Amino acid sequence: MNRAALFDVDGTLADTNHLHVTCWWEAFRQAGHDVAMHDIHRAIGLPGEDLLAHLLGNDRDHGGDERLTAAHDTLYATWFDRLPGLDRAADLLRELDRRGWRVVLVTSASEAELTALRAAVGADDAITATASSDDVSRGKPAPDPVHHALELADAAARDAVFVGDTVWDMKAATRADVVCVGLLSGGIPRRDLEEAGARAVYRHPADLLAGLDDSPFADGSGEGGKQ
Incomplete structure (x- = not known):
């Protein structure tokens, strides 16, 4: 699976x-x-x-x-030619890919924006697919983009983890029955992310990467996580 x-x-x-x-x-x-x-x-x-x-x-x-x-x-x-990727974001995606996870981007960005963002992150070799709001009738916080991403990964909700930085991300993942992880790097308070459904909250991608073995990614069931 x-x-x-x-x-x-x-x-x-x-x-x-x-x-x-x-x-x-x-x-x-x-x-x-x-x-x-x-x-x-x-x-x-x-x-x-x-x-x-x-x-x-x-x-x-x-x-x-x-x-x-x-x-x-x-x-x-x-800003397209100088969008800043977050520290260790590429390393995080590559490590998950190395561990056998299918990495799918789930975004509301337009195609042109997504091209610039992928260049900023610099981990295309670890990305299996992308799902955007353009692909579905309703965007986040509706679960539709998450359902579409699961189809692209050919994975069940119980075998997925969603990582985002907004309450809209947490709500979309929760409504799709996918365990969600919140990051504080987008500027939204921890409490808001938790109330919206975050199972665990980390400061930024580097923090999640450092704690990966004690996170919902430690196995496919969404257990564990830093509170």
Whole structure:
């Protein structure tokens, strides 16, 4: 039976959450919306359409959505050649691959963003597949992207572990019956991640790598973990 190591990317493998916050803030400012950076930060990890609904409400004028998203994408693209991967992220993926886990990226990033993020992480040799919100009808926190990732890995939920940095990641994994691990590298508090379903919480990829033998990755059942 295959074992699947499912990973979010922004804030989990790459130190990009605050870049997204800044780019969304500027996109909102250009469109005449006053949205606090703190609120934007808590929405990072949602697909673009859901992020706009979360921050601006469902009763907004949807006519400006495409322009807002395009503004964010244009601003964020200026960072593509220097996106920072998180310390030891590549080593973590390679070690899991060496141990027989099928590594699948589960992200809300666009194809262009994902290409830049994969270059920043620098571990394509350890990645089996990628699953994005574009591949399913509903993105995180719905379980659909996680279900799709399991299909790509040809693995059952009980034989998978999901690693992410937002409450949306934890909720998506929990709703898919997959054990989830939270990382603090995206800036979300430990308590929020635990309340959203995190079985274990680590500071960053290097911390998880150092504690891998005492983590939910120690076997395929999701037992163990650092609290």
